[in-house]
Amino acid sequence: MDPATLAKLLSPEGRALLAELPPYSAAGALALSTALHARGVDPDLLAAALTQSRLRARGAAKLGTRAAGMLFTPAGLEQATRLGVAQVHARRYAAAGSRLVADLGCGLGGDALALSELGVPVLAVEADATTAALAAENLRPFPSAVVRHGDALALDLPAEGVDAVFADPARRSGGRRIFDPTAYAPPLDAVLALRRQVPDLGVKVAPGIPYSALPADAHAQWVSVAGDVVEAGLWFGGLAPEGPGRSALVLAGERAAVLTERGDAEGAHEPGAPARAGAVRPPGQVLYEPDGAVIRAGLVARVAELLGAGLLSPDIAYLTGDSLVPTPFATAYRVLDQFPFALKPLRAYLRARDVGAVTIKKRGTAVEPEQLRRQLALKGSRPATIVLSRVAGRHSVLVVEPV
Structure with a gap:
């Protein structure tokens, strides 16, 4: 935005125009622009105001209702x-x-x-x-x-x-x-x-x-x-x-939970039986996918202690246990089935269960989900979620459902 246009936008006329604009609508933007232009609104001011209307609509995802009264640049x-x-x-x-x-x-x-x-x-x-x-x-x-x-x-x-x-x-x-x-x-x-x-x-x-x-x-x-x-x-x-140290802050709606390297985790539920940090164990009845902030903070083993869970495989951020422990620090899935990964058996398994839409999650494997989805060529009517990872050193499939 050049200084002259900025001055127009911040002028009483510009503020009045911004206050007059309805909530942004891509479908109605052309008609609104045409009407304001016909009314004689300065073209530079009109363009700047409509840009602000569009940016305010985008800004609501980050700033909520406050965005409606703010001014933005795309980069800002x-x-x-x-x-x-x-x-x-x-x-x-x-x-x-x-x-x-x-x-x-x-x-x-x-x-x-x-x-x-x-x-x-x-x-x-x-x-x-x-x-x-x-x-x-x-x-x-x-x-x-x-x-x-x-x-x-x-x-x-x-x-x-x-x-x-x-x-x-x-x-x-x-x-x-x-x-x-x-x-x-x-x-x-x-x-x-x-x-x-x-x-x-x-x-x-x-x-x-x-x-x-x-x-x-x-x-x-x-x-x-x-x-x-x-x-x-x-x-x-x-x-x-x-x-000094590291922590993870997990925000979801009005809920905030903090996981630290030591001491109690704020916002956490009662922990399960402690597991040895870094312990690897076979898949249990529950699979946990730690939150990304937990992974970046290097606190996966800390979550394992809280959940009484173990690692599915060394150096891969999936945890597993035999009982469900609610936690804000990981997403839990119920494990329905598990077998070695191969395209034809996986396709046959999913087709036999009338699966047509599959959510593919993966860690520790080079498989590309979109390519695999095309190769599966599923035409059923039911959804399914599969996890591709390594279990006991082998590329494996876990069929899961969100808890």
């Missing part, structure tokens, strides 16, 4: 923190008693908004001028939130009275994700160096961050939302009451 929305996760972040700062949080690389202001809603003052800094202007607009309802356009690392934190920092370095370039922490903007090492000024530091990083990049004094927490691993966070000082 892509990297924006989900509302539920931002609220978890904000609670760390509130619990630590933070008096002024510097939100460095604030993007469109999602995390600053969550902090402001808890009454935590925020100094938000953003290097991109357009994004900073949109963040300021998004944070207008909160006088305690200030947005600056500038270099986040140039801020004199102690002089500003900042006693806690949240940093969200850019992890995309040219539309591509950046996996190397040294290639973040700014680089992760430069962000971590801020601890010398302000010990209470939180950094949002990619969930695929290598363990070798984790500082020894960090509490690293991987976060999943409705089964999708969305980020990892590094927490230091008073923002990490758990102390």
Whole structure:
């Protein structure tokens, strides 16, 4: 968005137009555009407003009803923190008693908004001028939130009275994700160096961050939302009451459950009989698929202890046991059958049971689900779920059903 168009969008006329627009509808977008154009609405303003309407509709998946009153850029929305996760972040700062949080690389202001809603003052800094202007607009309802356009690392934190920092370095370039922490903007090492000024530091990083990049004094927490691993966070000082280590935060609707390396798992149910960590056992009556955040945090063995379960195969994140133990940290399936994997026997098995739609889950095998689905050529009327993995060193099929 060029500065002139941005100015039109933020003008009283632009705000009025945004408030007038109905909820976005792809089917009705052309008719709406034609009607507003015929009314004499400035073409650049009209295009910008309709783009915002479309982005607000997309943003609802991350930000809920708040998206309807926010302004976005496509890139900013892509990297924006989900509302539920931002609220978890904000609670760390509130619990630590933070008096002024510097939100460095604030993007469109999602995390600053969550902090402001808890009454935590925020100094938000953003290097991109357009994004900073949109963040300021998004944070207008909160006088305690200030947005600056500038270099986040140039801020004199102690002089500003900042006693806690949240940093969200850019992890995309040219539309591509950046996996190397040294290639973040700014680089992760430069962000971590801020601890010398302000010990209470939180950094949002990619969930695929290598363990070798984790500082020894960090509490690293991987976060999943409705089964999708969305980020990892590094927490230091008073923002990490758990102390150094790793944890997994699993969010599903209003439910939040935390699994740590030691101690009790918040939100977990009563554990089953403990299993030796890493123990491998034959398939039992129940198969557990650990949540992705649990896997990324390296806590599969911890879940096995809670469930009284064992590994289906070494180095493969499937667990199995003889009794069902409800848990937020894994999806449970009832095991119906098990046999070695081969195309013809599998096809015959499924056809004999009138299966027409098959859900294929896999770990530890090179089989491509879509290719296998075509090869099976099923035409039945019933659904089925199969799991392809290794059992006792052999490629195997487990026929399962969700519990």
